[in-house]
Amino acid sequence: MQRIKCTVAYDGTPFAGYQVQPGKRTVQLEIEKALREIHKGEDVKITASGRTDAGVHAKGQVFHFDTGLSIPEEKWPTVLNSKLPPEIVLTWAEKVSGDFHSRFSAVKKEYRYCVYQNQAADPFKRHFALHYPFQINIEEMRNAAEYLIGEHDFTSFCSAKTEVADKVRTIYSIGIEEAEEEITFSYIGNGFLYNMVRILSGTLLEVGRGKYTADDVRGMLEAADRGAAGKTAAPQGLYLWKVYY
Amino acid sequence: MQRIKCTVAYDGTPFAGYQVQPGKRTVQLEIEKALREIHKGEDVKITASGRTDAGVHAKGQVFHFDTGLSIPEEKWPTVLNSKLPPEIVLTWAEKVSGDFHSRFSAVKKEYRYCVYQNQAADPFKRHFALHYPFQINIEEMRNAAEYLIGEHDFTSFCSAKTEVADKVRTIYSIGIEEAEEEITFSYIGNGFLYNMVRILSGTLLEVGRGKYTADDVRGMLEAADRGAAGKTAAPQGLYLWKVYY
Numbered sequence: 262m263q264r265i266k267c268t269v270a271y272d273g274t275p276f277a278g279y280q281v282q283p284g285k286r287t288v289q290l291e292i293e294k295a296l297r298e299i300h301k302g303e304d305v306k307i308t309a310s311g312r313t314d315a316g317v318h319a320k321g322q323v324f325h326f327d328t329g330l331s332i333p334e335e336k337w338p339t340v341l342n343s344k345l346p347p348e349i350v351l352t353w354a355e356k357v358s359g360d361f362h363s364r365f366s367a368v369k370k371e372y373r374y375c376v377y378q379n380q381a382a383d384p385f386k387r388h389f390a391l392h393y394p395f396q397i398n399i400e401e402m403r404n405a406a407e408y409l410i411g412e413h414d415f416t417s418f419c420s421a422k423t424e425v426a427d428k429v430r431t432i433y434s435i436g437i438e439e440a441e442e443e444i445t446f447s448y449i450g451n452g453f454l455y456n457m458v459r460i461l462s463g464t465l466l467e468v469g470r471g472k473y474t475a476d477d478v479r480g481m482l483e484a485a486d487r488g489a490a491g492k493t494a495a496p497q498g499l500y501l502w503k504v505y506y
Numbered sequence: 507m508q509r510i511k512c513t514v515a516y517d518g519t520p521f522a523g524y525q526v527q528p529g530k531r532t533v534q535l536e537i538e539k540a541l542r543e544i545h546k547g548e549d550v551k552i553t554a555s556g557r558t559d560a561g562v563h564a565k566g567q568v569f570h571f572d573t574g575l576s577i578p579e580e581k582w583p584t585v586l587n588s589k590l591p592p593e594i595v596l597t598w599a600e601k602v603s604g605d606f607h608s609r610f611s612a613v614k615k616e617y618r619y620c621v622y623q624n625q626a627a628d629p630f631k632r633h634f635a636l637h638y639p640f641q642i643n644i645e646e647m648r649n650a651a652e653y654l655i656g657e658h659d660f661t662s663f664c665s666a667k668t669e670v671a672d673k674v675r676t677i678y679s680i681g682i683e684e685a686e687e688e689i690t691f692s693y694i695g696n697g698f699l700y701n702m703v704r705i706l707s708g709t710l711l712e713v714g715r716g717k718y719t720a721d722d723v724r725g726m727l728e729a730a731d732r733g734a735a736g737k738t739a740a741p742q743g744l745y746l747w748k749v750y751y
Contacts (some may be wrong), residue, residue, distance in 0.1 A: 270628070270629050270630075272629040272630055272631055272632075276582065307546070318630070342627070347627065347629065347632045348629050348632070349629060350627050350628065350629050351626075351628055352626050381511075381583065381587075381595055381596075381597050382587070382592065383515070383595065384515050384516055384517040384592065384593050384594060384595050385517055385563070385634065387517075387592045387593070389630065457711050
Protein backbone atom coordinates (compact mmCIF):
# COMPACT_ATOMS: atom_id res chain seq x y z
CA MET A 262 0.00 0.00 0.00
CA GLN A 263 1.16 3.53 -0.79
CA ARG A 264 -0.01 6.62 1.09
CA ILE A 265 -0.92 9.62 -1.13
CA LYS A 266 -1.15 13.20 0.16
CA CYS A 267 -3.47 15.45 -1.86
CA THR A 268 -4.17 19.18 -1.89
CA VAL A 269 -7.67 20.12 -2.95
CA ALA A 270 -9.60 23.33 -3.64
CA TYR A 271 -13.38 23.44 -3.41
CA ASP A 272 -16.24 25.87 -3.72
CA GLY A 273 -18.18 25.02 -0.56
CA THR A 274 -21.43 26.61 -1.79
CA PRO A 275 -23.28 23.46 -2.89
CA PHE A 276 -22.04 21.21 -0.07
CA ALA A 277 -23.34 20.43 3.43
CA GLY A 278 -19.72 20.83 4.57
CA TYR A 279 -16.65 18.63 4.23
CA GLN A 280 -17.50 15.62 6.35
CA VAL A 281 -19.76 12.73 5.36
CA GLN A 282 -23.29 13.03 6.80
CA PRO A 283 -26.15 10.64 6.05
CA GLY A 284 -28.24 11.82 3.11
CA LYS A 285 -26.20 14.96 2.50
CA ARG A 286 -23.92 15.98 -0.37
CA THR A 287 -20.48 16.60 1.14
CA VAL A 288 -16.95 17.08 -0.19
CA GLN A 289 -15.66 13.89 1.46
CA LEU A 290 -18.54 11.90 -0.05
CA GLU A 291 -17.71 13.14 -3.57
CA ILE A 292 -13.98 12.40 -3.24
CA GLU A 293 -14.57 8.93 -1.78
CA LYS A 294 -17.08 8.20 -4.55
CA ALA A 295 -14.48 9.18 -7.16
CA LEU A 296 -11.81 7.03 -5.47
CA ARG A 297 -14.19 4.05 -5.30
CA GLU A 298 -14.72 4.33 -9.06
CA ILE A 299 -10.97 4.48 -9.67
CA HIS A 300 -10.47 1.47 -7.37
CA LYS A 301 -13.11 -0.55 -9.24
CA GLY A 302 -15.73 -0.53 -6.49
CA GLU A 303 -13.38 -0.92 -3.52
CA ASP A 304 -14.05 1.51 -0.62
CA VAL A 305 -11.24 4.00 -0.03
CA LYS A 306 -11.49 6.20 3.06
CA ILE A 307 -9.84 9.63 3.03
CA THR A 308 -8.62 11.58 6.05
CA ALA A 309 -8.48 15.38 5.88
CA SER A 310 -6.61 17.97 7.94
CA GLY A 311 -9.97 18.94 9.46
CA ARG A 312 -13.61 19.62 8.64
CA THR A 313 -15.08 22.68 7.01
CA ASP A 314 -18.70 23.74 7.56
CA ALA A 315 -21.49 24.12 5.01
CA GLY A 316 -20.74 26.99 2.63
CA VAL A 317 -17.09 27.28 3.71
CA HIS A 318 -14.47 27.10 0.94
CA ALA A 319 -10.99 25.63 0.63
CA LYS A 320 -8.06 26.77 -1.48
CA GLY A 321 -5.65 24.28 0.09
CA GLN A 322 -7.39 21.55 2.09
CA VAL A 323 -5.17 18.46 2.50
CA PHE A 324 -6.22 14.82 2.77
CA HIS A 325 -4.50 11.46 2.49
CA PHE A 326 -5.51 7.94 1.54
CA ASP A 327 -3.84 4.56 1.02
CA THR A 328 -3.94 2.81 -2.32
CA GLY A 329 -2.79 -0.43 -3.87
CA LEU A 330 -2.84 1.12 -7.35
CA SER A 331 0.48 2.03 -8.93
CA ILE A 332 -0.54 5.35 -10.47
CA PRO A 333 2.44 7.79 -10.65
CA GLU A 334 1.98 10.58 -8.08
CA GLU A 335 1.87 13.35 -10.70
CA LYS A 336 -1.03 11.59 -12.47
CA TRP A 337 -3.36 11.53 -9.47
CA PRO A 338 -4.77 15.07 -10.01
CA THR A 339 -5.76 14.27 -13.60
CA VAL A 340 -7.15 10.85 -12.68
CA LEU A 341 -9.22 12.14 -9.74
CA ASN A 342 -10.33 15.39 -11.39
CA SER A 343 -11.77 13.41 -14.30
CA LYS A 344 -14.17 11.73 -11.81
CA LEU A 345 -14.86 14.71 -9.53
CA PRO A 346 -17.60 17.33 -9.98
CA PRO A 347 -16.28 20.76 -11.10
CA GLU A 348 -16.73 22.27 -7.61
CA ILE A 349 -13.82 20.14 -6.35
CA VAL A 350 -10.37 20.30 -7.94
CA LEU A 351 -7.26 18.40 -6.88
CA THR A 352 -4.31 20.75 -7.32
CA TRP A 353 -1.45 18.53 -6.09
CA ALA A 354 -0.67 14.94 -5.11
CA GLU A 355 2.48 13.26 -3.81
CA LYS A 356 3.60 9.97 -2.30
CA VAL A 357 4.28 10.18 1.44
CA SER A 358 5.52 7.69 4.02
CA GLY A 359 2.99 5.63 6.00
CA ASP A 360 3.48 7.73 9.13
CA PHE A 361 2.27 10.94 7.46
CA HIS A 362 -1.20 11.95 8.72
CA SER A 363 -3.14 14.90 7.23
CA ARG A 364 -4.49 15.92 10.61
CA PHE A 365 -1.86 14.88 13.18
CA SER A 366 1.19 15.83 11.09
CA ALA A 367 -0.10 19.37 10.45
CA VAL A 368 1.94 21.99 12.33
CA LYS A 369 0.20 25.18 11.21
CA LYS A 370 -2.93 26.18 9.37
CA GLU A 371 -3.88 29.33 7.51
CA TYR A 372 -7.46 30.51 7.14
CA ARG A 373 -8.63 33.62 5.31
CA TYR A 374 -11.85 35.54 5.76
CA CYS A 375 -13.04 37.83 2.94
CA VAL A 376 -15.30 40.85 3.27
CA TYR A 377 -16.49 43.45 0.77
CA GLN A 378 -17.75 46.86 1.72
CA ASN A 379 -19.42 48.19 -1.43
CA GLN A 380 -22.71 49.92 -0.68
CA ALA A 381 -24.70 47.66 -3.02
CA ALA A 382 -24.52 43.88 -2.71
CA ASP A 383 -22.53 42.23 -5.51
CA PRO A 384 -24.29 39.23 -7.11
CA PHE A 385 -20.89 37.80 -8.12
CA LYS A 386 -19.53 37.81 -4.57
CA ARG A 387 -22.56 36.62 -2.63
CA HIS A 388 -21.19 33.09 -2.13
CA PHE A 389 -17.54 34.12 -1.80
CA ALA A 390 -17.32 37.00 0.69
CA LEU A 391 -19.31 38.69 3.45
CA HIS A 392 -21.16 41.88 2.42
CA TYR A 393 -20.40 44.44 5.14
CA PRO A 394 -21.28 47.92 3.78
CA PHE A 395 -20.07 49.92 6.79
CA GLN A 396 -17.30 52.37 7.64
CA ILE A 397 -14.47 50.33 9.15
CA ASN A 398 -11.59 51.53 11.30
CA ILE A 399 -8.78 49.26 10.09
CA GLU A 400 -6.24 50.55 12.65
CA GLU A 401 -8.50 49.72 15.59
CA MET A 402 -9.01 46.19 14.18
CA ARG A 403 -5.22 45.81 13.91
CA ASN A 404 -4.83 46.94 17.53
CA ALA A 405 -7.43 44.39 18.62
CA ALA A 406 -5.70 41.66 16.59
CA GLU A 407 -2.50 42.28 18.58
CA TYR A 408 -4.27 41.00 21.72
CA LEU A 409 -5.35 37.83 19.93
CA ILE A 410 -1.89 36.88 18.66
CA GLY A 411 -0.01 34.42 20.87
CA GLU A 412 -1.03 31.50 23.09
CA HIS A 413 -4.45 31.99 24.68
CA ASP A 414 -7.46 30.12 25.97
CA PHE A 415 -9.91 30.80 23.13
CA THR A 416 -13.05 29.62 24.97
CA SER A 417 -14.76 32.95 24.17
CA PHE A 418 -13.92 32.52 20.50
CA CYS A 419 -15.30 29.07 19.76
CA SER A 420 -18.79 27.67 19.44
CA ALA A 421 -20.36 26.70 22.77
CA LYS A 422 -20.84 23.31 21.11
CA THR A 423 -17.06 22.73 20.84
CA GLU A 424 -16.30 19.25 22.19
CA VAL A 425 -12.55 19.43 22.81
CA ALA A 426 -11.58 20.14 26.42
CA ASP A 427 -8.34 21.99 25.80
CA LYS A 428 -9.18 25.35 24.26
CA VAL A 429 -5.66 26.77 24.35
CA ARG A 430 -4.33 27.58 20.89
CA THR A 431 -1.54 29.74 19.47
CA ILE A 432 -2.15 32.31 16.75
CA TYR A 433 1.15 33.21 15.07
CA SER A 434 -0.12 36.06 12.95
CA ILE A 435 -3.24 37.95 11.88
CA GLY A 436 -3.02 39.94 8.68
CA ILE A 437 -5.65 42.55 7.79
CA GLU A 438 -5.36 43.79 4.21
CA GLU A 439 -7.57 46.34 2.50
CA ALA A 440 -7.84 46.75 -1.28
CA GLU A 441 -10.61 48.22 -3.43
CA GLU A 442 -13.40 47.98 -0.85
CA GLU A 443 -12.33 44.43 0.10
CA ILE A 444 -10.86 43.42 3.44
CA THR A 445 -9.05 40.11 3.81
CA PHE A 446 -8.18 38.68 7.21
CA SER A 447 -5.50 35.97 7.25
CA TYR A 448 -4.92 33.89 10.36
CA ILE A 449 -1.99 31.53 10.87
CA GLY A 450 -2.05 29.36 13.98
CA ASN A 451 -1.20 25.92 15.33
CA GLY A 452 -4.87 24.97 15.28
CA PHE A 453 -8.33 26.50 15.33
CA LEU A 454 -11.39 25.57 17.36
CA TYR A 455 -14.92 25.08 16.00
CA ASN A 456 -16.14 28.38 14.43
CA MET A 457 -13.07 30.17 15.82
CA VAL A 458 -12.06 32.02 12.63
CA ARG A 459 -15.64 33.12 12.01
CA ILE A 460 -16.00 34.43 15.58
CA LEU A 461 -12.60 36.17 15.45
CA SER A 462 -13.61 37.82 12.16
CA GLY A 463 -17.09 38.76 13.36
CA THR A 464 -15.61 40.30 16.51
CA LEU A 465 -12.87 42.20 14.67
CA LEU A 466 -15.46 43.63 12.27
CA GLU A 467 -17.53 44.85 15.22
CA VAL A 468 -14.35 46.48 16.58
CA GLY A 469 -13.91 48.09 13.16
CA ARG A 470 -17.45 49.50 13.33
CA GLY A 471 -16.89 50.84 16.83
CA LYS A 472 -19.14 48.49 18.81
CA TYR A 473 -16.11 47.28 20.79
CA THR A 474 -12.67 48.81 21.40
CA ALA A 475 -9.40 46.94 20.97
CA ASP A 476 -9.13 46.86 24.77
CA ASP A 477 -12.53 45.13 25.01
CA VAL A 478 -11.05 42.21 23.05
CA ARG A 479 -8.50 41.61 25.78
CA GLY A 480 -11.40 41.38 28.25
CA MET A 481 -13.23 38.93 25.98
CA LEU A 482 -10.26 36.53 26.05
CA GLU A 483 -10.10 36.75 29.85
CA ALA A 484 -13.86 36.14 30.23
CA ALA A 485 -13.51 32.61 28.76
CA ASP A 486 -17.19 32.76 27.84
CA ARG A 487 -18.62 32.56 24.31
CA GLY A 488 -21.20 35.21 25.25
CA ALA A 489 -18.44 37.76 25.79
CA ALA A 490 -17.18 37.88 22.17
CA GLY A 491 -18.79 39.17 18.98
CA LYS A 492 -20.94 37.53 16.31
CA THR A 493 -20.05 34.48 14.24
CA ALA A 494 -19.39 35.83 10.74
CA ALA A 495 -21.22 34.10 7.87
CA PRO A 496 -19.64 30.94 6.36
CA GLN A 497 -19.30 32.14 2.76
CA GLY A 498 -16.40 34.50 3.61
CA LEU A 499 -14.24 31.70 5.02
CA TYR A 500 -11.46 29.82 3.18
CA LEU A 501 -9.20 27.07 4.53
CA TRP A 502 -6.18 28.52 2.75
CA LYS A 503 -3.16 26.34 3.53
CA VAL A 504 -2.06 23.50 5.79
CA TYR A 505 1.60 23.44 6.79
CA TYR A 506 3.54 20.20 7.57
CA MET B 507 -47.05 57.61 -15.26
CA GLN B 508 -43.32 58.02 -14.81
CA ARG B 509 -40.70 56.06 -16.78
CA ILE B 510 -37.83 54.68 -14.69
CA LYS B 511 -34.49 53.56 -16.20
CA CYS B 512 -32.64 50.95 -14.14
CA THR B 513 -29.17 49.43 -14.31
CA VAL B 514 -28.93 45.88 -13.03
CA ALA B 515 -26.17 43.32 -12.38
CA TYR B 516 -26.89 39.62 -12.32
CA ASP B 517 -25.13 36.33 -11.93
CA GLY B 518 -26.64 34.41 -14.86
CA THR B 519 -25.71 30.97 -13.48
CA PRO B 520 -29.09 29.95 -12.02
CA PHE B 521 -31.24 31.46 -14.78
CA ALA B 522 -32.56 30.16 -18.10
CA GLY B 523 -31.48 33.51 -19.56
CA TYR B 524 -32.93 37.00 -19.33
CA GLN B 525 -36.20 36.71 -21.18
CA VAL B 526 -39.43 35.24 -19.81
CA GLN B 527 -40.02 31.64 -20.99
CA PRO B 528 -42.90 29.45 -19.84
CA GLY B 529 -41.99 27.34 -16.82
CA LYS B 530 -38.43 28.66 -16.58
CA ARG B 531 -36.70 30.83 -13.98
CA THR B 532 -35.48 33.93 -15.80
CA VAL B 533 -34.13 37.35 -14.82
CA GLN B 534 -37.10 39.21 -16.35
CA LEU B 535 -39.52 36.94 -14.48
CA GLU B 536 -37.86 37.71 -11.13
CA ILE B 537 -37.80 41.47 -11.72
CA GLU B 538 -41.42 41.59 -12.90
CA LYS B 539 -42.44 39.48 -9.88
CA ALA B 540 -40.71 41.97 -7.55
CA LEU B 541 -42.37 44.92 -9.32
CA ARG B 542 -45.78 43.26 -9.11
CA GLU B 543 -45.32 42.94 -5.33
CA ILE B 544 -44.32 46.60 -5.04
CA HIS B 545 -47.32 47.60 -7.20
CA LYS B 546 -49.72 45.57 -4.98
CA GLY B 547 -50.45 42.85 -7.52
CA GLU B 548 -50.60 45.03 -10.61
CA ASP B 549 -48.61 43.66 -13.61
CA VAL B 550 -45.63 45.81 -14.60
CA LYS B 551 -43.79 44.88 -17.78
CA ILE B 552 -40.11 45.73 -18.09
CA THR B 553 -38.19 46.28 -21.33
CA ALA B 554 -34.44 45.56 -21.42
CA SER B 555 -31.68 46.68 -23.80
CA GLY B 556 -31.62 43.11 -25.11
CA ARG B 557 -31.66 39.46 -24.03
CA THR B 558 -28.86 37.47 -22.49
CA ASP B 559 -28.65 33.67 -22.80
CA ALA B 560 -28.69 31.04 -20.07
CA GLY B 561 -25.53 31.27 -17.95
CA VAL B 562 -24.56 34.70 -19.35
CA HIS B 563 -23.94 37.47 -16.79
CA ALA B 564 -24.59 41.20 -16.67
CA LYS B 565 -22.66 43.93 -14.90
CA GLY B 566 -24.69 46.71 -16.49
CA GLN B 567 -27.90 45.51 -18.14
CA VAL B 568 -30.43 48.33 -18.53
CA PHE B 569 -34.22 48.11 -18.48
CA HIS B 570 -37.11 50.55 -18.12
CA PHE B 571 -40.68 50.41 -16.87
CA ASP B 572 -43.55 52.81 -16.28
CA THR B 573 -44.99 53.32 -12.84
CA GLY B 574 -47.77 55.27 -11.16
CA LEU B 575 -45.99 55.10 -7.79
CA SER B 576 -44.26 58.24 -6.54
CA ILE B 577 -41.13 56.58 -5.15
CA PRO B 578 -38.10 58.95 -5.39
CA GLU B 579 -35.69 57.73 -8.09
CA GLU B 580 -32.80 57.16 -5.65
CA LYS B 581 -35.00 54.85 -3.53
CA TRP B 582 -35.81 52.41 -6.32
CA PRO B 583 -32.64 50.28 -5.92
CA THR B 584 -33.33 49.73 -2.21
CA VAL B 585 -37.03 49.08 -2.79
CA LEU B 586 -36.48 46.59 -5.62
CA ASN B 587 -33.42 44.88 -4.11
CA SER B 588 -35.43 44.10 -0.96
CA LYS B 589 -37.78 42.00 -3.14
CA LEU B 590 -35.22 40.53 -5.54
CA PRO B 591 -33.23 37.30 -5.05
CA PRO B 592 -29.50 37.88 -4.27
CA GLU B 593 -28.42 36.89 -7.79
CA ILE B 594 -29.98 40.12 -9.14
CA VAL B 595 -28.93 43.54 -7.85
CA LEU B 596 -30.19 46.91 -9.04
CA THR B 597 -27.23 49.30 -9.01
CA TRP B 598 -28.87 52.48 -10.30
CA ALA B 599 -32.27 54.00 -11.11
CA GLU B 600 -33.31 57.33 -12.54
CA LYS B 601 -36.40 59.06 -13.93
CA VAL B 602 -36.36 59.44 -17.72
CA SER B 603 -38.70 61.01 -20.21
CA GLY B 604 -41.40 58.90 -21.84
CA ASP B 605 -39.50 58.71 -25.13
CA PHE B 606 -36.54 56.91 -23.58
CA HIS B 607 -36.41 53.24 -24.63
CA SER B 608 -33.84 50.79 -23.18
CA ARG B 609 -33.44 49.03 -26.50
CA PHE B 610 -34.08 51.64 -29.18
CA SER B 611 -32.32 54.54 -27.43
CA ALA B 612 -29.10 52.54 -26.92
CA VAL B 613 -26.27 53.82 -29.12
CA LYS B 614 -23.45 51.49 -28.07
CA LYS B 615 -23.00 48.33 -26.04
CA GLU B 616 -20.00 46.83 -24.34
CA TYR B 617 -19.60 43.11 -23.77
CA ARG B 618 -16.69 41.39 -22.03
CA TYR B 619 -15.55 37.81 -22.35
CA CYS B 620 -13.35 36.33 -19.58
CA VAL B 621 -10.94 33.43 -19.95
CA TYR B 622 -8.47 31.87 -17.51
CA GLN B 623 -5.50 29.81 -18.59
CA ASN B 624 -4.31 28.08 -15.41
CA GLN B 625 -3.40 24.44 -16.00
CA ALA B 626 -5.85 23.19 -13.34
CA ALA B 627 -9.51 24.19 -13.43
CA ASP B 628 -10.45 26.67 -10.70
CA PRO B 629 -13.62 25.74 -8.79
CA PHE B 630 -14.20 29.43 -7.96
CA LYS B 631 -14.17 30.51 -11.61
CA ARG B 632 -16.16 27.71 -13.20
CA HIS B 633 -19.33 29.80 -13.58
CA PHE B 634 -17.55 33.10 -14.27
CA ALA B 635 -14.91 32.50 -16.95
CA LEU B 636 -13.93 30.01 -19.66
CA HIS B 637 -11.15 27.57 -18.68
CA TYR B 638 -8.71 27.55 -21.61
CA PRO B 639 -5.42 26.01 -20.41
CA PHE B 640 -3.45 26.54 -23.63
CA GLN B 641 -0.54 28.62 -24.87
CA ILE B 642 -2.01 31.73 -26.47
CA ASN B 643 -0.40 34.13 -28.93
CA ILE B 644 -1.90 37.45 -27.82
CA GLU B 645 -0.29 39.46 -30.64
CA GLU B 646 -1.83 37.26 -33.33
CA MET B 647 -5.25 37.65 -31.65
CA ARG B 648 -4.78 41.44 -31.67
CA ASN B 649 -3.89 41.32 -35.37
CA ALA B 650 -7.03 39.30 -36.08
CA ALA B 651 -9.14 41.71 -34.03
CA GLU B 652 -8.01 44.57 -36.30
CA TYR B 653 -9.88 42.91 -39.20
CA LEU B 654 -13.05 42.69 -37.13
CA ILE B 655 -13.13 46.35 -36.08
CA GLY B 656 -15.30 48.59 -38.28
CA GLU B 657 -18.52 48.10 -40.21
CA HIS B 658 -18.93 44.56 -41.54
CA ASP B 659 -21.51 41.98 -42.46
CA PHE B 660 -21.15 39.62 -39.47
CA THR B 661 -23.13 36.71 -40.97
CA SER B 662 -20.20 34.36 -40.26
CA PHE B 663 -20.13 35.52 -36.64
CA CYS B 664 -23.72 34.98 -35.57
CA SER B 665 -25.82 31.92 -34.88
CA ALA B 666 -27.36 30.40 -38.01
CA LYS B 667 -30.66 30.79 -36.09
CA THR B 668 -30.38 34.61 -36.10
CA GLU B 669 -33.70 36.02 -37.27
CA VAL B 670 -32.77 39.60 -38.20
CA ALA B 671 -32.15 40.16 -41.91
CA ASP B 672 -29.58 42.95 -41.67
CA LYS B 673 -26.37 41.46 -40.30
CA VAL B 674 -24.24 44.57 -40.77
CA ARG B 675 -22.89 45.90 -37.48
CA THR B 676 -20.07 48.23 -36.46
CA ILE B 677 -17.48 47.25 -33.87
CA TYR B 678 -15.74 50.38 -32.53
CA SER B 679 -13.07 48.64 -30.50
CA ILE B 680 -11.84 45.25 -29.31
CA GLY B 681 -9.58 45.23 -26.26
CA ILE B 682 -7.56 42.15 -25.34
CA GLU B 683 -5.99 42.38 -21.87
CA GLU B 684 -3.85 39.77 -20.17
CA ALA B 685 -3.22 39.68 -16.41
CA GLU B 686 -2.21 36.78 -14.14
CA GLU B 687 -3.26 33.96 -16.46
CA GLU B 688 -6.54 35.73 -17.26
CA ILE B 689 -7.49 37.16 -20.63
CA THR B 690 -10.33 39.65 -20.93
CA PHE B 691 -11.81 40.58 -24.29
CA SER B 692 -13.87 43.78 -24.37
CA TYR B 693 -16.02 44.62 -27.37
CA ILE B 694 -17.72 47.94 -27.97
CA GLY B 695 -20.09 48.17 -30.91
CA ASN B 696 -23.36 49.68 -32.12
CA GLY B 697 -25.08 46.32 -31.70
CA PHE B 698 -24.35 42.63 -31.57
CA LEU B 699 -26.08 39.71 -33.28
CA TYR B 700 -27.21 36.49 -31.61
CA ASN B 701 -24.15 34.66 -30.16
CA MET B 702 -21.87 37.17 -31.90
CA VAL B 703 -19.58 37.94 -28.94
CA ARG B 704 -19.24 34.26 -28.10
CA ILE B 705 -18.34 33.39 -31.71
CA LEU B 706 -15.90 36.31 -31.98
CA SER B 707 -14.24 35.17 -28.70
CA GLY B 708 -14.17 31.50 -29.69
CA THR B 709 -12.62 32.39 -33.04
CA LEU B 710 -10.01 34.76 -31.56
CA LEU B 711 -9.00 32.07 -29.05
CA GLU B 712 -8.52 29.60 -31.90
CA VAL B 713 -6.35 32.22 -33.62
CA GLY B 714 -4.40 32.51 -30.35
CA ARG B 715 -3.82 28.74 -30.31
CA GLY B 716 -2.68 28.74 -33.94
CA LYS B 717 -5.62 26.97 -35.57
CA TYR B 718 -6.29 30.05 -37.70
CA THR B 719 -4.11 33.01 -38.71
CA ALA B 720 -5.18 36.64 -38.43
CA ASP B 721 -5.52 36.67 -42.22
CA ASP B 722 -7.95 33.74 -42.06
CA VAL B 723 -10.29 35.96 -40.04
CA ARG B 724 -10.55 38.40 -42.92
CA GLY B 725 -11.61 35.47 -45.12
CA MET B 726 -14.19 34.40 -42.57
CA LEU B 727 -15.88 37.80 -42.74
CA GLU B 728 -15.95 37.66 -46.54
CA ALA B 729 -17.40 34.13 -46.57
CA ALA B 730 -20.64 35.35 -44.91
CA ASP B 731 -21.22 31.79 -43.69
CA ARG B 732 -21.43 30.68 -40.05
CA GLY B 733 -19.50 27.52 -40.95
CA ALA B 734 -16.45 29.60 -41.89
CA ALA B 735 -15.77 31.02 -38.40
CA GLY B 736 -14.61 29.37 -35.16
CA LYS B 737 -16.45 27.84 -32.24
CA THR B 738 -19.06 29.52 -30.04
CA ALA B 739 -17.31 30.08 -26.71
CA ALA B 740 -19.19 28.89 -23.59
CA PRO B 741 -21.78 31.22 -22.01
CA GLN B 742 -20.24 31.53 -18.52
CA GLY B 743 -17.38 33.76 -19.76
CA LEU B 744 -19.75 36.40 -21.18
CA TYR B 745 -20.82 39.64 -19.45
CA LEU B 746 -23.10 42.36 -20.79
CA TRP B 747 -20.88 45.08 -19.36
CA LYS B 748 -22.42 48.45 -20.24
CA VAL B 749 -25.12 50.00 -22.39
CA TYR B 750 -24.48 53.53 -23.67
CA TYR B 751 -27.26 56.07 -24.38
